[in-house]
Every structure is written in C-alpha cells, then in structure tokens.
Amino acid sequence: MVNEREDAFKNISRTLAITRYDIEQRQSINEYGLNIHSENYFRDVINFVYDLKLDNANTENQNEAYIDLVDKENEILYQVTTTRSKDKINKTLLALEKDKYNGYDIKILYLLDKANPSESTIDEVRAEYAIELNECLVDYTDLIRDINDLEQNKLIELNHKYFKKEDFYTDEIVLNLAFGHLLKNKGKIKPNYDDDFGSIDTEEKLDLNNINDRIRNKINDGLDYQEILNSIDEEDNVLTDLRNFVVEEIYKNILINHLSSKISKKDIETLTILELHDLAREKELNFNKIIHDLYTKLEAYIEIQDFNSTSISWIIIAFFFEICDVGAKK
Secondary structure (H helix, E strand, O other): OHHHHHHHHHHHHHHHHHHHHHHHHHHOOOOOHHHHHHHHHHHHHHHHHHOOOOEEOOOOOOOOOOOOEEEOOOOEEEEEEOOOOHHHHHHHHHHHHOHHHOOOEEEEEEOOOOOOOOHHHHHHHHHHHOOOHHHHEEOHHHHHHHHHOOOHHHHHHHHHHHOOOOOOOOHHHHHHHHHHHHHHOOOOOOOOOOOOOOOOOHHHHHHHOOOOHHHHHHHHHHHHHHHHHHHHHHHHOHHHHHHHHHHHHHHHHHHHHHHOOOOOHHHOOOOOHHHHHHHHHHOOOOHHHHHHHHHHHHHHHOOOOOEOOEOHHHHHHHHHHHOOOOOOOO
C-alpha cells in the first residue's frame, strides 16, 4: 500500500505540473480555453480534497461578478485565475461586500504562481475586511501539500478519480511544455558558439570525463529520448533557446564557480565553454560534481520530477552531453 500511495502522489504531482505548463504556454499566445475548463476541473478536485460543495457561481443563469465558485453550505468563495495584479485581488474581495456573502471565507486560487502582495496591500485588506490576505491566496504548492497530507485511501481514490493519465499528453508534448516552462525563466544572455559540436562517441566521452556509474546510467537513460528532442527542434528550434539557457548560462556559471577555487574568477568569466573545458581538464576538476550541480539547478526549475521513470533534467543533460556542450571532449 505504501508503494501505491507513492505512485498515486507522483502521478498527481506530475499531472498538476503538466497542466500548469500547458496553461502557461497557451496563455503566452493569448489562448485561454484551458483556463475556462480548469475552473470546473479544480472545483471538483478542491471539493474532494477539502470536503467542500463548491458550485459554479454562474449556474443560476447570471454572471456573478468577482467570484467563480461558491459553497453556500460551508460559506466559502473561490476565484480561479492566473492574474496576479492588485486590482484583481481588490475586485475579488468586493464579493465580501455583498449581503448574501456576509461572513463567508474567500480564496483566490492561482492556476500559475500566486500573487506576492506588498505589505501595504496586506495592511489595506486587513483594515478593510478584517482578514489576512496571504491566507486567502493559494496555488498548486498549497494544493499539493494538502493532497500529500490526505489519508492514504483518500489520496489513492483522488488519483483514480481525477488524475488518470491523459493520452493527449504524449511524451513529445510533455517535454515541449517542460522546455517552454524552463525557457520562460531564462535570462538575457549573449551566447558563444565558438565550441563546435563534438564527434566523440558518447561512451568514450563518459570515460574521458571519468563519469561514475550512477551518473553514467542517468545519462544513458536520458539518451533514449534524443529522437523526440530532435523532432521538437524541427518544429520551432526550441533546443537552440534551451542551449542558450542551459549551457551558456547555467552550466557555464557552474564551470566558472568550480574553477574559481583554483583560478581568479575575473580571469575566466569571458572564456568560452571550450576554453573552460580545457581548464577544467587541466585543473583535474570532478565532472561528476559539475554535472550533478547542473542537474540540481535544472530540478529547481522543473516540477515534473518523474517522467516515465526518467528525470527531464537528465534528458536535457544527456542531449547536451552527447553533442559535447556538457563535459569535456578532449
């Protein structure tokens, strides 16, 4: 039963992450259809998790301003949104001024990341409505924490009822969504392409970099998805953007930090990846630690921790290791 609980929780976490990525990517091109469907989906999930009886606030043939979901028995209101502005918060809280909602609790469920209101906004809401604003703002992190706290049978039932695997989310779609989410966080950098793509065999390169068995196995598992990554790149050149962020920003900074214990950082900050690799080999740096640091950094950005028993972070690392952007090749 413990394994069944773990499998159920992993699937729920994965599905919530994919849904967030899908909403995020569609919203970036002004497509909001999934937002509308999510309102009823999360109504059902919230009702199950918190034993509520939320109904769509517009079911009585009228457009209810300010809120989306209402539970008259438990006296609680929900707004479901992706908008993080102060104005959105203020308009939502106006529902509490209606006589029929006197004494109700109110929650704003953010489909993406929740708002981070200023202290002045928190003070204004406390003075106006006698409530603590931060307690009203929830997102997937709050939901997944409370799901994890569910009694075992209820958690497993939740998974069976609302989180069955959707065939629509193929491996290619999931990876594309994950990459899109990762790239949303990328900074503005000036990539260097002085390092030509390598021709060294992957196994030979693993040996060259003295990669231990644990990381070797992770990279080899990730290589199983290279064909999918290439097909994604054919569609929108996303791997070029991914390389700029993962290799030229994250990985390069990791290399510099490891080298800075042996060489002044100001002397190496302008070097190319190829030159940094040469120095790393010369100084006998441990590429197991370097690659593990890259994995840790990527995991902080990607919430889908278990993708067909392979981490998406290792899939990314394997791709750039194979083409010699990660790890020395000579």
